[in-house]
Amino acid sequence: MTDTTAVLGYAWPLIVSPGEPIAFHLSSKTLDGAEATLVRVRCADPDPNGPGLKLTELDCAINGPVALANQPIYPGSCAIIPDSPTLAKLGAFTVGAFLWPTLPGARPQTILSRWREDIKAGWRLGLDADGCLEFVLAAKGQSWRVASRLPLLTREWVLAGGAYDPATGRISVMVRSLDPQAGRDRSVVVEGEGPTSLSWPMDTPLVIAARAKDAGDAALCEAFYDGKIDRPRVYAAALSIDGLHRLCEAATPAAADPLLIAAWDFSQDIPTDQVRDLSAHRLHGVLRQMPTRAMTGVNWNGSSERWTEAPSQYGAIHFHSDDMADAGWAPTLHLTTPSAWRSGFYALRLRARQGNADPVESFVAFFVRAELGKPQSRLAFVASTGTFLAYANSALRLDQVHAEAMLEGLLTLSHDDLYLQEHRELGLSTYDTHNDGSGWSISTARRPILNTRPRGNVFNYGNDTHLLDWLEELGQSYDIITDDDIHRHGVQTLAPYACVITGSHPEYISREIWDAFDAYQQGGGRHMYLGGNGFYWRIAYHPTLPHTIEMRRGMSGLRTWEGEAGETALAFTGEPSCTWRSNGRPPQRLLGVGFDGQVFTESSFYRWLDGARDPSVAWLTEGVDLDAPLGDFGLRGNGAAGIEIDRVEPTLGSPPGLVWLATADRLGYGGTPTPEELRTLHRGIMGDQNAQVRADLAFFPTANGGAVFSTGSIAWVCALSHAGYRNNVSQVTGNVLRRFLDSTPL
Amino acid sequence: MLVNYTAAAHWPIDASRLDLVEEFRRKPRGPHGDELQKLLHRMRWSGDSEASGRYVLVVKEPGRRWALGRLPRMRGKPIEILSNQVFTSIAEAEWEVFKRRWEALTGTSLPPSFKEPMA
Structure with missing residues (x-):
């Protein structure tokens, strides 16, 4: 192997x-x-x-x-507040925040700390191995600890804090359940003996959601917390639980209060890695490993679903012990790419x-990429880098109960899968859930990505190279452009080309990319959409960090996890996420076809419809027997229509000028409709009984001599090489390509 | 949260329905009748024991050879490879796993005629 x-x-x-x-x-x-x-x-x-x-x-x-x-690689997200004189000389103090823990009892976790694990000195508020809130002080080999008596509940808001008063030599830990009825009450105040004087370690950052292993603001951290934290506070007096509650409840505590040491407001600077302190001490911090921001806070009341409309209700950050955005590896090899490279x-x-x-x-x-404004060909192929990132290091088949049933057969795992099963520090994909069950919404390229490379699992990147192989076989010149470039430079990236091909699965699309394709098509561009389930999810790119995307899954669409209510807007931009269909842009409007189902039992062939016999599209069917099945072969399920499939749907925007060329509408019981296609529940929804589960082949002209050709199937490109590239899928694709490169208006 | 519970698949398996075993042996990759589809769903959703994990295939040689493996439910735990169980066709592997799951889920042994290699 x-x-x-x-x-x-x-x-x-x-x-x-x-x-x-x-x-x-x-x-x-x-x-x-x-x-x-x-x-x-x-x-x-x-x-x-x-x-x-x-x-x-x-x-x-x-x-x-x-x-x-x-x-x-060091996974785990947290906020680092660099050391400061104020923090180094704290006497009596209280620390606290609202918490929504997601893995209490899994292992010890830290909420707020100014602690050095190497010398076991400082203070920390966290959850112990059982999930009980604990407050610990330690110095010079001595430690003092108090803990609540019952573990916190998963996904229930509590006020949590710890207080220390050297004057009385007492420490306390405080929990108040915000919904204490029906068995949920974990409220308690536990007091214990503490020191009457204490010196804190020097050169130690205050860390939110973890604790430092050793000295310095760059120290590695451990004992990461899983869950949301809202409005963490530090106050220079030992407060009662009511006092702590008032302090945390105040969205903007009085900055002039001389005892207010820190009051972080996570609802500020949401698209960035900065955390803001509202106190007069200005103890701002920086986030590591991109925890999820724009999360509903303890005060979210359902009046808005977007943080931009009610930022004060989005004061929570969801930290994950397995967040991983940047492997941080030193470079091993440097290369200036030769300017002569294609x-x-x-x-x-x-x-x-x-x-x-x-x-x-x-x-x-x-x-x-082909340099902007310097095309080397009349044809461009789009590397679906947004989609490649969305699927980067997908562990769906390893982790999700439904995978084998969905794929209709034994999971076949590669060496990469064996590695990923044991090495979750690589960071997973937007199809996966974190260890605490919440969805993975951010993906970056600053880490090894196992499934976007030769020999990797073929979905997306590997399948798309079948199209490159076909173009090379044809001797057809082409440029490569990428989603990231189209997002950044818009239609300028597409405009120089007579024809642009998108691949087997251009699924993840930012508004900027959608607008660019729309403008390209309306400006006379020819778009060959040779995939399935394209232009489906709405994503955002990070405003400043390259190759970094975010997506949110809501309560619609074919989703492997479901986001929480109120958390469907993107932290990077404030835009709504979820499916483009739920954003008023069903793919049918742009591509003529849109996602309707999937089939993994066996792929199918298309049968030609009357539209294909219209003399106006004779160029498209030239050399093709319209009475023979189209694509009854292929490497993905023995057919050209399969895996994920799209259909023509006028009610979702398929244009009136569309020519419906062919359909694969006999998919059998394995044809499974996507959830947003179901109005009510009833039997008879599978492909053996439901004509709406199908893949359609479509063509339509656009303004200024432009046009769109769509195949609506992921399996299409993996049928091109059948029988030495001499087959009707290859013939039709070639016919369209030749005509689309011919500048004569369609 | 939206959760796929392992216990959700609960179609009762009737150990006397050896006709379904025969149907699967004849066509491991389908298409299958309604009842065999239900049986397969039960097996594929959560038919393997929690302790030993899900049966999987591990690619030894792309498109040519696969070894049987067991994927633990818990993240991070290594996948066990059963190196003495190597297949040169997916259908052959499906049949082997089907037999193992049938016997585990029904608590009965298949008659000797099913122990023979695929027809």
Whole structure:
């Protein structure tokens, strides 16, 4: 078995123009070196039943032996408040916040701390191994602790705090359940003996949601908290629970109160990594590993679903012990990409142990884009980098109960899957849930991504390279452009091309990307949509950090987790997220077809409809037998119509000028409708009884001589290579491509 | 939260329905009749024991060879590979896992005729 994980890495940036620098950040736990080779990717799918792995080795300055070192990853999000004189000399004080814990009792966790674990000194408020609130003070080998008697409840708001009074030598821990009825009450105040004087450790940050392992503001942290924290406070007096409640309840405590040491307001600067202190001490902090912001606070009352409309109700941050946004690895190799390189899918190949039973062959993928305004071809293929990020390191099949039933057969796991099962520190995808069951809403490229590279699991990246392989086989020149570029530069990225192809699954789309395609189509551009379930979820890119996306799943759409009420707006931009259909833009309006279902039992073929016999589309069907099935073959389920599929639907915006060319509407019992297609519950919804579960082939002209051709199926591109590329799927795709590249108006 | 509970699949399996076993042996990849679909859903949703984890296939050689494996329910725990159970077709692997699940879920042994390799 080829070892694809003995060395891992990521390229930064993920996308470069020819002539720009790129760095490869590599790590290996077991190898001290490997052989590096730059390759251009034609087909990334090693399955010998298809084109097979097709990579071209490139002559490159960094080819050759590369020394490797182990670079750990440190998951877990928290806020770091740099050390300050005020914090270092606290006497009597109270710390507290509103909490919504999601994994109480899983292991010890920290809410607020100014603590050094190496010398076990300082103070910390947290949850003990049983999930009880504990307040601990320690210095010089002595410690004092008080704890609540009952574990906190999962996903229930409480006021939680600890107080210390050196004058009386007492410490206390305080819990007040905000909904104390029906068995939920965990309210308690427990007092205990504390020191009458204490000196705090120096050079120690205050940490929210974790505690420092050792000294300094850059210290690594541990004992991370899972759950929401709203309005953390530090006050320079020992308060009663009522006093703490008043302090936390006040959205804007009096900054001039000389005893107010810190009052963090997480509803400020939501799109950033900054946390703001409202007190006169200005103890601002910075977040690590991108916890989820724009979360409903303790005071959220359902009057709004967007934090931009009622920011004061969004004062919570949801921290996760497994948040991971930046592996932080040092660069291992630097390269200035040659200006003569064609745009394309590229990768750094790393080999070791060749000739052994488990040879190492691992890849670090990157993309070379066609430079903006300098097209090298009349055709562009879009690398769906937004979708690649959304699926980055998906553990869906490993973690989710439904996976084998959905996929209609035994899960087939790769070496990458074996690794991911044991190495969750890589950070998962937006399909996954955190350890506490909440959805993973952010994905970045500053980490190894196992399923966007040659030999990786084929969904998305691997499938899309089947289209690249077909273009190469045709001898058709093409440029590569990416979602990230279209998001940034809009229609300028698309406009130079006579034709733009999107791949097997362009599912995750920002408003900027949608607008660019709409403008391109209306400006006379020709768009070949050769996929399924495209333009489905609404995402945002981070306002400043490249290759970083966010999405929220609401209560509609084919979702592997469901966000909490009130948490469907994006923290990065304030825009609503969820499906584009629920945002007033069903994909049918842009593509002619839109997602309606999936089928994993067996893919199907299309049968031609009357629309295909219209002389006005004779160019599209040239050389094709309209009485024969279209695509009754292919590498994904033995058909060109399958996996995830789209249909024509006039009530959702399929244009009146659309020509409905063909349909695959006999999908059998495996044809499963997407939840938003169901008005009420009844039987008879599967593909063997439901004609609305189908894949449609469609064409329509747009303004200024533009046009759209859509296939509505993920399986389509994996049928192109059948029978030596001589088949009717290839013929139709080629007919459309030729006509779309011909500038004569349609 | 929206949760997929492992206990949700509760279609009762009738150990006397060896006709369903025969149907699966003949066509491991389907299409299947209504009752076999229900049986397979029960098996695939949560048919394997909590303690030993889900039966999976581990790719030894893409598109050519797969080993049987067991995927633990708990994140982070390694996937066990049963190296002596290697298949050269997915259908053959499906049949092997079907037999194991049938015997585990019904608590009965399949008649010797089903122990033979696939027809």
